[in-house]
Amino acid sequence: MSMVVRKADEADLLEIKQLVVKAGLQASGIEENLNDFLVVETEEQEMIGTVGLECFGKQGLLRSFVIDSQKWTGQHSVAFLQLALAHAKQKQIETIYLYARQSSELFQQLGFAEVEKAAVPFLLRKAPYYQQVERGETRIFSCSL
Secondary structure, X not given: OOEEEEEOOHHHHHHHXXXXXXXXXXXXXXXXXXXXXXXXXXXOOOEEEEEEEEEEOOEEEEEEEXXXXXXXXXHHHHHHHHHHHHHHHHOOOOEEEEEEOOOOHHHHHOOOEEEOHHHOXXXXXXXXXXXXXXXXXXXXXXXXX
């Protein structure tokens, strides 16, 4: 299966939101951060995945990682997230955080370690996305870039 990863644009907004909501994640804040979202498309230009970045100075939040394809593999996930981390590094992010319902070897493979909620920087805790996911049973992971 051939796939293309590219930066999202305005025309992708609705489809990204649909993917995110279908996965049971929060879609709020996507519009404000659309320039820092990546999408994955099949060769037929069908969007099958997305991941976003929210920047807070030298800290970043990786959010809305969604893949909707039966042909997607763990290797694809690693490669896609590596691209997202490279994008964060280009934006001069030094530490990146992500919120997840459960731990994953995928996160560990990429250098993420679970952290306590109290360790999350103040700016990230005040972000609308954090406010929404923090209410649930969410685990927090961080990685130094």
